[in-house]
Structure formats: structure tokens, C-alpha cells
Amino acid sequence: MSALIEAESVSKAFGGLQALSDCSLSVAKGSIAGLIGPNGSGKTTLFNVMTGYDRCSSGEVRFDGQSITRSTPERVFALGVGRTFQITRLFFRLTVLENMLVATQRHEGWTRSVARRAGSAAERARALELLDFVGLSRLARSPAGNLSYGQRKLLELASLLVADPAVLLLDEPTAGVNPTLIKQLTERIRELNRAGKTFLVVEHNMEFVMGLCHEVTVLHQGRALKSGTPEQVRADPAVLDAYLGGADDDNE
């Protein structure tokens, strides 16, 4: 399997803090990859580096064989990499449907957006279809700020799907979400994966990761400690050590 998005020996420091050191990660096309690790192990930083929000000091990030190491978030998204945030970010004063329409410009020149309406009939129909997919269509006209936490997570995911990205990077999609919605989320991710979307998921919820992901990478102190199937990772003594002890500075 070829890698759709990969980070190769990426390093990133914030002042004296080495958030990532020589960290490599590769997500195969068509797979659901998991990224786990103790708090502060660099998961979100790796996400930021991969999506253009942070620049790495060394190493390379590639999407579909093309380097995106120095790209801006706008450009990374235009290429087909969508991401969600650990703390859900929405346009809270816009309606749910308007939130869905923001990303629709991906396939179009920028100048056209000045003249054209916020969403064509087809785009609105597609947005409503996707809202239906995540079960939010009846809330299309209410402000996004009124949604519950779990609904916000679903909307954040759906608003990426409008632009039809090839790979989705989800940062803790189940944090603070109730079990029913987690189940729904799992089903949706599986369904999208069957339709050809690639996923990279950061999670603390082991049950969720182990049940969903084809391949799991464990990050520890800015390094990729271990990559493998969920079973391999679960049985690895180094992984257990990272999570259960040994590195007391990571435990919160």
C-alpha cells in the first residue's frame, strides 16, 4: 500500500521543549490510522505540522508524494487534507448550514467567490445531504453555537466532507462525546472509509482506536515508539511502559 500522507523524520521545538524529534508516520491510502500516546507526547503538534499550522525545523511532510512541508493551511486543505481540532472549532455565530458552505470553494478559483452566491443549489443540497448523514439536518438553520458538544464534533467533521478531501485528520473526535454519538461517529467513519476516504485519528479512547483503526502508531516524547496493528501495539512492552509508568513526566 502506498502512503497517502506521511511525515518523515520531523522535528519541532517550542523554545526549549522538543515537541517532536525525528518522528516518522505514514498513513496508507484507504486506511484508518490511529495515533495514540500519553499527554504531551506530540500528537497535536504532529497534526499541526502535517496541516501547515506549524512549520517543522527539520524533516519532511508529503501528501500523495508531493512535499507540503512549507505549505500554508489553506494550501494543504486545497490539496485534499482536512482536519478537525482537539477543542472543536466552528463558526459559532453562523448557522449550521452556513458552516457547511464555507469549505465549498475548494474546487474553484478564488476570484469567482467575490461574485458568486454563498452556495449554489447543488452545494446546498449536498450540504444538507451531509448534514443528514451525521444526523443534523433538522438543525440546519440554527446557529452552530447552540449545538451540544457532540453535535459540534459531528458538524466539524461534516463541514470538511463538503470539500471532499482525500484524507481526514481527526484530533480527539470522541473527547467529551456521549457513547451513543461515539457509536454513530464510528459508523460514519467506517462508512466514509469504505467509500475511499483515508483517516488519521488522534485518540485517548482505546476502545475506539483499537476497534476502528487498521494501524496504530504510538507516540512517546515526540518519537514514534511503535507502529503496527492494534493487537501488536497492545502487546508491546515498550508501549505499556510508556502508558503505565517509566516516564513520570508525561503522566497527568
Add this chain to the structure above:
Amino acid sequence: MSARAPVRALLVVLGIVILGVFPLVFSNPTTTSIAFFTVVFMVCASAWNMFAGSSGYIALGHAVYFGCGAYALTLLANHLGFAAGWGVFALVPVAGIVAGLIAIPTGLIALRARRHTFVVITIAFMFIFQLAAFNLGFTGGSSGLQPPTPLWSVKTYNDNFYYVIALVLLATVALSWLVRRSRFGLQLLAIRDDEERARGLGVRVGRVKLTAFILSAIPVGMAGGVYAYFLGQIFPQFAFDPLFDLSIALMAFLGGLGTVAGPLLGALVLESLQQYFTVQYGASQAYLIIYGALFLVVVLLLPRGVIPSVEELISRWRSRSGAPEPEPGETGRTGGGVVEAGAR
């Protein structure tokens, strides 16, 4: 807007008719002069809101573009030998273009910063331009400049200017409405709510912000040009006036930031009041006290401005009286729905 589409259309037509016949009905030069200044500020507040209201970047330096428009029209009319009369109005769009061109470098610099820093930088630009106008040779320094004065009869003198600025107003409102319903307008609102996430959804925030900034500077420059021609003289401290910046921002806040109608209403109320007090009591600075008091009232009672608050009231009343909700507002339109949608 939560008003039904026919009601909205009726309001728009009514507004245009009133704008058109006002000087015919109230032909007293004192009144038409007040009307002229009011429409000038309606243009400026509306244009300012197109950028600041939508993007959340509270620019307090649009006097730069007002002053540049004023100086551009005056300098061009004098140096190109324009005879006083209708011909000079041909320079109004040029004044707008000059203001738009000046908005490119100033916008590029100011928009590198966000929020409070952005505000301070725009204020700084305003004072830099004022200082430049005082000190550069071609601006006439503190004695200012005089554009040609047309020899129109006193009876219709104001009306000619009024109709020109009224045309500028119509164009500005049309532009503002087009931006509001475009994808570009949605991107601006997205930037207002969360700029980082907008980037993550592919919005080219730099270009979007700069374009909106330039678009909002152009009508302000045109208004500045008409204003200079009307007054027959310009001075640095009035062309680049910090109170101008505060006024247009306050007008937009009062009416409703980010709505199309809000700044128009705000300017209509505040500027006509100010002019009235100036004419009536000769107290040209007394309006500042009233501005202060009004600002307090707005912040305390109507933090989102008049238009969004009234809309909310109407839709609440409608849902309470059991009347069926009209087909809920399409996206991109002014105003939200039943629920507190934030400052729309």
C-alpha cells in the same frame, strides 16, 4: 432579515423613493445641507461595515481614505484645470480609485496584525496621513486647498451634491448587499468567528481580508471627494479626522454591525441629529456628549445594535403568536432566526 421578502422589497423601494424626493419636499437649503451630510455618512458607515462589520476587524482609520479622496478630487480638479460645474463630479470615481489604491499598502501592513493591534495600527495610519497633509508641499499644509466652486443658484446648490452622493449611496448599498450574499461575504463572516479554522477550510484569509478592505475604502474615498467639492475647502484636520472614524464605527454599532441596513439607520439617526444640533444651537461639539450617552445606551441595552435586536423581537413575537414561521431566512441574508445568533 426576518421580514418577509415582499416586506423587504417594499422597504427598499420606499427607501429609494424617500432618498429621491427628499430635497423636492424639503427644499430649505438648511435641511438639504443636513441631508447631504447625512447621506455622506451613510455611505461611509455602510462601506466601513462591509469590511469591519463582516470581518470583525474594527478599523479606526478609514478617515485616511476619506481624506485621500478629498485631496485627490481637489488636486486633480485644480491641476487638470477642471471648470467649476458638473464636470468635476467625473473625478468622484477617480477619488474612489485613489483611495482604493492607498488601501492596498496600508491594508497589507495593518492586516498583518489582528484585533487590538490592528485597531492601533489603523489609528496610527490616520495620524500619519494627517501629519503628512500638514507638512507636504502639494497639500497646501495647514491652510488647506480649495477646489473650484460652482456658480449654481443657492436654491439648487445643495441638491446637485445631494443627488451625486445619493447615487454613490445606492451603489455602496448594492455592493454591500452583494458582498453579504456572496461566498466571499460568508468567508468574511467565517474569519470573524474563527480565522484559524477558516484557513483550515481553505479560505485564503489574506486575500479575502485585503479585498474587503479595499472595497470598503473606495466608497469612503468617493464620499470624501464629494464632501470636499461641496465644502469648497479642505484642511488636514477635517479631512483626516479621528472623530470621523469613531462616528462611522458608532453608527454601524448602533444600527447593527454586519447587517446591510444597520449602518444606514445608525448614520441616518446620528448624523442628522448632529447636524441638527450644530445648526440649531451652533454647538458643533455638543454632539460628542450625545454620542457618548448613546454609545452607553447601545452597549447596555442593545449590544448587538438596533436591527438585529428588533428582528429578534419580531421573530419572537411571531413564534409566540403562533403564526407559522416564514420559510426561514436563507443563508447569507441579514439577520438570523429565533435564537440569539450573535451580532449579525
